[in-house]
Amino acid sequence: MENPFFRGSSQGHMCWPLTRMLAVGICCVIVFGALPGQIKAAEQPSWEEMARIFEQVGREKNIPPEILKAIAYKESGWGQFYADGRPKIADGKYVGVMQVTMLDSLDAETRYKIQYDVCFNVAYGADILNEKWEMAPNIGNGDRTVVENWYFAIWAYNSWIVYNNPNTAREAGRTAYQDSVFQIMADHPYGADLATPIAATPYNFPAGSLPSKGETYLTPTPAHYSIELAN
Secondary structure, three states: OOOOOOOOOHHHHHOOOHHHHHHHHHHHHHHHHHOOOOOOOOOOOOHHHHHHHHHHHHHHHOOOHHHHHHHHHHHHOOOOEOOOOOEOEEOOOEEOOOOEEOOOOOOHHHHHHHHHOHHHHHHHHHHHHHHHHHHOOEEOOOOOOEHHHHHHHHHHHHOOOHHHOHHHHHHOOOOOHHHHHHHHHHHOOOOOOOOOOOOOOOOOOOOOOOOOOOOEEOOOOOOOEOOOOOO
């Protein structure tokens, strides 16, 4: 059986209802309407336009935009397309800005939008992250504006396995996925004018293990609140 915490697993996607897909479409229409001109297929938006997309999608999906920006930079460097206009696709299945999984079970229209509609791709990835928020163990009181409370959800966005345990990764000379995302939020390589820098506090979890779904963990301190979600 596939790990339901793995990003893009068929088990994870199959539980998404039709209303979820409709919500993604509505979100994208709103985002496009907010931009100074319609973004055409195979045309990479500017970083300024990308920042606006992350901010609007984040507010619609109740996710700190700072987190979406950092995940998207980790996944694709904010790129939906290559220079020649082809969609960014890794390993034949991870697509676009948020590197969401292109499943054979998806209908043709959804598959096309994941590849060619930047807003749709970002919103689709945001819904995956929200699904991981629901599936992962709770941190703190569930306040979605606290960046540290997203640590396990970001971990699960990549893969909910011991490989992403921060101390297991450190012992192997690696940086865990979610710690990399936190570092990007602090470094804001896309520029401070396009994101609010946040030096979020990572979670120090014992090596070789996974947090238990049945427990609620304390928010690591100091805690930081999203500025962009509130604005």
